[in-house]
Amino acid sequence: MSQGRLNEIDLMRFVAALAVVFFHYAFRGVAADDMSLMGYPALAPVARYGFLGVQLFFMISGFVILMTAARGSLRAFVVSRVVRLYPAFWACCTITVLVTLAIGGTRFSVTLPQYLANMTMMSEFIGVESIDGVYWSLFVEIRFYAMVALLLVLGRIHQAPAFMVAWLLASLALTLFPVEALRRLLATDSAAYFVAGAACYLMWSNGLSRGRVAMLLASWTLAVFQTARWVPQFEAHYGTTLDMRVLVAIISAFFAAMLLVSLRLTGAFGARRWVALGALTYPLYLLHQNIGFMLFNLAWPANPHVVFWGTLALVLAVSHAVHVLVERRHAARFKAWAEAAWDGGVRLAGRVRAYALAKYPTAP
Template sequence: MAAKKDRLLALDGLRLLCALAVAAYHLGMAWSVDGVRTTTAYLPQEVNSVLIYGFLGVEVFFMISGFVICMSGWGRSPRSFLASRAARLYPAFWACVLLTTAVMTLFPLTDGIPLPHDLTAGDIGVNLTMLAEPLNVPYVDTVYWTLWYELRFYLLFAVVIAFGLTRGRLLALGAAWLIASVVIPGDVPLAELVMPQFAPYFVAGTTLYLIRRHGPSLPLWTLLAASWVISLFRVRERVLFANPGFPVPIWPALLIITLAYTTLLLIALGTTDRWNWRCLAIGGAISYPFYLLHPRIGFTLIRYTYDRTALPIPLLIPAAILTLLTTAWSIHHLIERPVSPLLHRLIAQSTARPHLETTSPGR
């Protein structure tokens, strides 16, 4: 079966929805206004009970990543694949690291936000590589932890590309990865590669793309169902780990993850192929820089405005999100769009140089 069109605007819209969910959770739940009272004290309990599940946007991000990486990696060499990933991730990331560092420097806060304030120039330099986690360097912003998971997935996928990307190899990888994520303890070195907590989401994403590309089949349905079941157990662990100071039922998280699987399956089956609204493409483009910017800068915007105006927190949170969306749009247009193609060519074109050097002008 031939692959359907590559650009899926429904995925772009889903990306932005996930980023907004994570931001609503962080800015509404996960910090203190004055170092004593958390923001939950300023919001109705009914709102808090919804916002707490915003962290699940990360799980859905990883599912989308599995789908998109599988789609974009088809027909590429390992170098071309890694060049496309670097060009996609690094320009906006560099801009967001530097902008967040500037905010930390110009508007320091000493309480209410659990983030480091004494980063050195070397720490910031390491952050710019996306390797702060393995090099044991503090993050400029805590959400960068997800990028280390993405990088490991990209490297694993590049290995598969090197052997040749086929349906059978990806099925074998998905099955082996799921089994390893269940049997390998999280505290052994191999778990750094297996990523047990989030493996089922990456596997689900790649499986859903295989369904899109090759059509449904019993092996693919089986792998997707296994990913879903393991995801439910992993989500349960994540909810139990949350401790917001009020009861957090598990069933809404299970429902949200099941809804995410259903939504991505509908996209894979082509249900949303006719969606061509430009706003979805814009949402997808700004979701990544928005996600990188939102915690530290969002905290600071809300805190400084609150200290000086005492405006209500329920008003300041959406105002901060709107400001960050505008900033993310500027980064996309001013940084990502011009720099990403240059970086891609810089990484990818060196593969052509040996050929050029062995061919004389007269031949």
């Protein structure tokens, strides 16, 4: 079937990003961790559910990443991820550092070693604190990319459905019988959403089947089960209460929306181009949290309506600038560099292997 652009995915990305922004700005900043002096009580009862926007991101990634990997080329997969993630991340991380140095006050600070470690996008894996807490989801994404890359290395990407089922089962087992190191390694709290997105991609590309529907239903079941177990921790940390019925409804809406995409039943939403909104999503997600809180704290106790909506407009504008001036302007050049770096690495590995074989020939 056609591998054309899915316009509705751009819209869903933007909705997910806005949900997270409202969660942080209207609820999270003042609810816990002493990050912000200003909340937005008018939106807080709804915004407190916005954290689920990250789970929608993971579903979309499950769909898109499997689509990217389906070509079977490890080189194309790695290059596409590097080009997609790093330029905007470098720009947004640098902007956040500059704003922190200027107006971070006592709540936000950064050091040069921390900045350099963060620029690798591997800070969590080397034990360095993230400059902005939203980066946590990138590390979950990277774990998923590594799993898919391993399938490509092994030449088993066609067996991705079996891997996804095994991942679901492992996640359920580790939810019931936690082993923290394995839970983190396998990103078990997010697996259901990645697998759901992958199942939807398989339906979109290859049609419905009982196995794919079963995979989607199993993912939904695990997602709801894990959410129910996790809610008390959320409520205790943020001093609030969540309605499990609302949570289930939101999660179900995500699954229903992705299913409609997979069945090509999105109608006008799929026919209309949402590229401009989709382009804002990644920079907006990376930029909004700490910078928004710092602006809130700087402006406090000014009119909260002006500060809230003004800050949102500002981070949207800066996100657009990052897309235009960094992502769009330098994408082709950065892709060429990434491809050259990959090819150079492959040649170097070949020379090292040839040298090793010549110096230490295997016994007959």
